[in-house]
Amino acid sequence: MMDALLERLIERHPEEAEQIALQFRNNPVFRSIxxxxxxxxxxxxxxxxxxxxxxxxxxxxxxxxxxxxxxLAHRGQHAQKG
Structure with a gap:
């Protein structure tokens, strides 16, 4: 079920695919949202x-x-700074 949810999110937001996958797998708060x-x-x-x-x-x-x-925006800002 989790993989299906991740796939749907990426289909809806393909421009954010990498960031969504990263956050989904590593951030329990994001996954809960x-x-x-x-x-x-x-x-x-x-x-x-x-x-x-x-x-x-x-x-x-x-x-x-x-x-x-x-x-996604918060994480993206950190990636740009780092």
């Missing part, structure tokens, strides 16, 4: 017939997506 994004996205689909509920999961997903991007 990715897993939670997956759960929220699945929940949005399950609740699509109840717009208010789907919107709650969309808000969660969007927050996690921001954390996901922040992790």
């Amino acid at each position: 990715c897993e939670e994004m997956e759960i929220a996205e699945q929940a949005m689909g399950r609740w699509k017939d109840v717009p208010a509920r789907a919107a709650e999961y969309e808000e969660i997903f969007n927050g996690l997506s921001s954390e996901f991007r922040a992790c």
Whole structure:
């Protein structure tokens, strides 16, 4: 399941493939964010017939997506400095 999740993330963000793979394998916080994004996205689909509920999961997903991007940006800055 983890490999499938990693593959989906890389398919969605091919420009960040190397960084995603590195963080996913070495950063448990990043991996947790990715897993939670997956759960929220699945929940949005399950609740699509109840717009208010789907919107709650969309808000969660969007927050996690921001954390996901922040992790990639933060790590990228360190790579550029080092």
